[in-house]
Amino acid sequence: MAKTFYITTAIDYTNAAPHIGHAYEKILADVLARYHRLKGEPVYFLTGVDQHGQKVQQAAQKAGIEPARYAADVTEKFTALWAKLGISYDGWAATTDPRHRQCVQRILQRLRDEGQLYKANYGGYYSVRQEQFLTDKERGENGEFGPEWGDVVYIEEENWYFRLAQHRDWLIAFVEGRPEFVFPGFRHTELLNAVRKLAGDLSISRPKERLAWGIELPFDPAYVTYVWFDALINYISFAGYLSDGGDGLPRFEDLWPADVHVIGKDIMAPAHGIYWPIMLHALGFSDQDIPRLLVHGYVNIGGAKMSKSLGNIVDPDALADKYGAESLRYYLMRDCTMGQDMDFAEDRLVSRFNTDLANGLGNLLNRTLNMAARYRNGVLARTQSDDADVREIEQAAAAAVANFTARMEEYQIHAALEAVWEFVTRCNQFVDSSAPWKLAKDPAQAARLDAVLYTLAESLRIIAILATPVLPNACAAIRAQLNIDTAPALSDAKWAGLPDKHSLSAPVPVFPRIEPPGPPIS
Ligand code: MSP
Numbered sequence: 148m149a150k151t152f153y154i155t156t157a158i159d160y161t162n163a164a165p166h167i168g169h170a171y172e173k174i175l176a177d178v179l180a181r182y183h184r185l186k187g188e189p190v191y192f193l194t195g196v197d198q199h200g201q202k203v204q205q206a207a208q209k210a211g212i213e214p215a216r217y218a219a220d221v222t223e224k225f226t227a228l229w230a231k232l233g234i235s236y237d238g239w240a241a242t243t244d245p246r247h248r249q250c251v252q253r254i255l256q257r258l259r260d261e262g263q264l265y266k267a268n269y270g271g272y273y274s275v276r277q278e279q280f281l282t283d284k285e286r287g288e289n290g291e292f293g294p295e296w297g298d299v300v301y302i303e304e305e306n307w308y309f310r311l312a313q314h315r316d317w318l319i320a321f322v323e324g325r326p327e328f329v330f331p332g333f334r335h336t337e338l339l340n341a342v343r344k345l346a347g348d349l350s351i352s353r354p355k356e357r358l359a360w361g362i363e364l365p366f367d368p369a370y371v372t373y374v375w376f377d378a379l380i381n382y383i384s385f386a387g388y389l390s391d392g393g394d395g396l397p398r399f400e401d402l403w404p405a406d407v408h409v410i411g412k413d414i415m416a417p418a419h420g421i422y423w424p425i426m427l428h429a430l431g432f433s434d435q436d437i438p439r440l441l442v443h444g445y446v447n448i449g450g451a452k453m454s455k456s457l458g459n460i461v462d463p464d465a466l467a468d469k470y471g472a473e474s475l476r477y478y479l480m481r482d483c484t485m486g487q488d489m490d491f492a493e494d495r496l497v498s499r500f501n502t503d504l505a506n507g508l509g510n511l512l513n514r515t516l517n518m519a520a521r522y523r524n525g526v527l528a529r530t531q532s533d534d535a536d537v538r539e540i541e542q543a544a545a546a547a548v549a550n551f552t553a554r555m556e557e558y559q560i561h562a563a564l565e566a567v568w569e570f571v572t573r574c575n576q577f578v579d580s581s582a583p584w585k586l587a588k589d590p591a592q593a594a595r596l597d598a599v600l601y602t603l604a605e606s607l608r609i610i611a612i613l614a615t616p617v618l619p620n621a622c623a624a625i626r627a628q629l630n631i632d633t634a635p636a637l638s639d640a641k642w643a644g645l646p647d648k649h650s651l652s653a654p655v656p657v658f659p660r661i662e663p664p665g666p667p668i669s
Contacts, residue, residue: 149187149188149189150188150189150406151188151189151190151191151401151402152180152183152188152189152190152191152406153190153191153193153386153402153403153404153405153406154176154179154180154183154190154191154192154193154405154406154407154409155176155192155193155194155240155381155382155405155407155408155409155438156172156173156176156193156194156408156409156410157172157408157409157410157411157414157419158194158195158196158197158240158242158378158381159195159196159197159225160196160197160200160202160203161196161197161198161203161217161218161221161222161225162200162202162203162205162206162221163206163221163455164221164224164462165224165225165228165463165464166453166460166461166462166463167446167453167460167461167462167463167466167479167491168411168445168446168453169225169463170228170232170463170475170479171443171446171479171483171489172409172410172411172443173194173229173232173234174232174234174475174476174479174480175409175443175479175480175485175560176192176194176234176409177192177232177233177234177235177236177616178476178480178560178616178617179407179409179555179558179560179616180192180235180236181235181615181616181619182555182616185612185615185616185635185636185637186637186638187636187637187638190237191237191238191386191397191402192235192236192237192238193236193237193238193239193240193381193382193385193386193405194229194234194236194238194239194240195238195239195240195241195242195381195385196218196221196222196225196240196241196242197242197374197378197381198218198222198241198242198243199218199242199243199360199361199362199371199372199374199377199378200278200358200360200361200374201275201278201353201357201358201360201374202276202278203217203218203360204358204359204360205275207360214360215243218243222241224464226239227464228463228464228467231464231467231472232463232467232472232475232476233472233473233476233619233620235619238385238386238397239385240381240382240384240385242362242377242378242381244385246384246385246390246394246395246396247380247381247384247385248362249389249390250380250383250384250388250389250390251362251372251376251377251380251384252362252363252364252365253365253389254380254389254430255351255364255365255366255372256365256366257430258309258429258430259366261429262310263309263310263429264307264308264309264310264351265307265308265310266305266306266307266308266367267305267306267308268303268304268305269303269304269305269306269350270301270302270303270304271301271302271303272292272299272300272301272302273299273300273301273302274292274296274297274298274299275297275298275299275300276295276296276297276298277295277296277297278353278373278374278375279350279375280302280350281296281299282346282347284344304354304357305354306350306351306352306353306354306370307350307351307352307364307367307370308348308349308350308351309348309349309350309351309376309426309429310348310429311345311347311348311349311421311422311425312345312346312347312348313348314425314428314429315342315345317425317428318342318345318421318424318425318428319339319342319343321424321428321434321437322335322338322339322342322420322424323339324434325434327439328437328439328440329415329420329439329440329442330439330440330441330442330486330558331442331485331486333486334412334415334440334442334486337415337416338415338416338420338421341416341417341420341421342416342420342421345417345421349373349376349422350373351372351373351376352364352367352370352371352372352373353370353371353372353373354369354370355368355369355370355371356369358371359371361373361374361377362377375418375422376422376426379418379419379422379423379426380426382405382408382423382438383399383403383427385397386399386402386403386405387399387401387402388403403436404432404435404436404437404438405438406438406439407438407439407440407441408438408439408440408441409441409443410440410441410442410443411442411443411444411445412442412443412444412445413445415440415442419440420440424437441485441558442486443483443485443486444483444486444487444488444489445488445489446461446479446483446488446489446490446491447488447489447490447491448461448490448491449490450490461491463475466493466496470496470497470500470661472620473617473618473619473620473621474496474499474500474504474661475496476617476618477499477500477503477504477564477617477618478495478496478499478500480560480561480564480617481499481503481561481564481565481617482495482499482561483561484559484561485558485559485560485561497661500658500661501660501661501662503568503571504618504621504658505658505659505660505661506660507568507571507572507575508568508571508610508614508625508657508658509656509657509658509659510575511571511574511575511578511603511606511607511610512607512625512628512654512657513654513656514575514578514603515578515600515603515604515607515651516628516651516652516653516654517654518583518584518587518600518603519600519604519651520651520653520654521587522583522587522596522600523596523597523600525650525651525652525653526648526649526650526651527597527600527601527604527645527647527648527649527650527651528597528600528601528647528648529601529643529645529646529647529648529649530594530597530598530601532594532595532598532602534595534598536577536580536581537598537599537602540573540574540577540602540606541602541642543570543573544570544605544606544609544642545642546566546570547566547567547569547570547609547610547613548609548613548640548641550563550566551563551566551567551613552637554566555616560617563613564614564617567610567613567614570606570610571610574603574606574607574610577599577602577603578603581595581599583596583599583600586599601645604629604645604649604651605642605643605644605645607625607629608626608629608631608644608645609640609642609644610625611625611626611629611631611635612635612636612637612639612640613640615635621657621658622635624655624657625657627652628651628652628653628654628655628657629645629651629652630649630650630651630652631645
């Protein structure tokens with residue numbers, strides 16, 4: 148049996164409601180997970196929520212409720228949204244889960260026993276927003292800490308430290324020696340530069356008097372664990388690392404190493420590109436057992452970052468209600484080049500939907516099924532045709548499958564979709580050029596008409612396999628109309644899958660046009 152494809156996404160902070168950026172990341176990971184299932188691989192897709200830390204404590208305080216209640220309420224918004232958007236995760240990582248707490252505490256104890264942790268007094272500037280001490284590196288040109296750090300206060304306190312700097316040379320060699328550690332490549336270079344600047348150790352505790360909402364250090368109950376140290380461990384704790392078994396978690400040896408961690412560009416350095424590999428290395432993981440990072444860009448609004456203060460937060464829940472979850476999935480996957488930032492625009496979503504889905508694929512399906520019903524009572528004849536244009540479509544289908552697969556393997560989902568929709572366009576052109584309505588009038592053209600209808604239905608069958616990871620429900624509806632009752636599999640995306648005398652069902656619009664565009668949601 149093939150290794151389980153283990154994919155994770157960054158776990159979302161529960162100090163605020165989910166926005167379109169969070170949705171983009173989950174959809175991206177979901178599409179990759181579904182693609183691997185389509186290939187017939189066992190898949191484990193882990194995502195979840197980062198529920199501890201000062202920001203949650205502060206947000207709860209503001210709302211006048213306990214942090215646990217607050218985190219649970221926000222968590223519910225995430226789980227409801229993921230259900231609405233069709234995010235097919237297998238494991239749910241919530242950091243307040245006692246199984247996670249046990250794993251974090253076991254790791255801390257082990258690192259302490261092995262001399263990787265020490266207690267020290269430190270005075271420095273602390274960013275409340277980012278929950279970290281700042282160094283001179285973080286100062287701007289005038290020596291100031293930029294607005295991205297929020298309130299910066301001077302704090303002097305005793306904390307527990309992880310010997311990060313001790314592993315600097317190992318990490319440089321590791322990153323240098325593994326160009327595939329970070330995708331896309333330009334982020335690999337960016338990470339290497341950040342690693343070279345690494346100086347100092349990592350404070351992994353917060354005194355309870357300042358922050359009580361976290362996982363207690365097993366050897367010093369006056370402290371809780373720094374939220375990043377706690378959160379990163381989710382990738383292994385929920386995969387069963389150090390578990391005693393019998394707790395509903397997977398077996399660690401079945402999953403690890405994860406094939407890919409999907410994260411946004413803001414959390415590559417230092418969290419996932421420096422702290423995380425060093426944590427794993429210090430725990431005794433081999434270099435081969437350190438997962439790759441797939442780093443995506445940001446979803447922006449009008450070129451600007453979404454932020455509460457700008458009041459430009461886009462709510463994916465409302466968008467899914469207005470246009471349907473799969474319109475949103477398609478738009479985000481088709482318009483964003485993996486690794487780059489994208490600008491969200493509601494009118495783009497509408498025009499993508501109308502052009503590609505309603506006029507493109509929807510139209511092809513409708514025309515094909517209507518013509519098959521009208522001219523052949525919905526029954527196909529699988530004939531061998533030597534007509535050049537029929538053979539061309541057959542070849543274009545094979546090219547679309549090859550191109551789609553190659554692009555998906557490179558995580559270039561937008562390019563994979565482009566390949567599929569080039570084929571959709573090609574098929575619609577074939578309807579126009581072959582003009583079945585004319586063929587139907589001439590009994591001498593009966594075999595040609597059979598070949599054209601079969602070619603179109605067969606093309607739709609293949610398209611509905613390829614588009615499944617992005618449009619799972621729409622493709623299921625297309626398969627139902629084509630009267631196909633087997634589960635979609637990439638290995639079936641080969642020509643001539645529909646048998647002779649196969650009956651098609653009546654057409655039901657899958658992508659009714661969105662008209663008029665309507666007022667924007669944000
Ligand atoms: N809790 C940390 C991650 C811990 S993982 C061990 C965190 N949470 S977050 O809620 O701020 O972000 C969750 C994910 O969403 C991150 O990968 C982040 O990069 C991504 N995004 C947040 N805003 C985004 C956009 N505007 N656009 C795209 N992705 C964005 O970081």
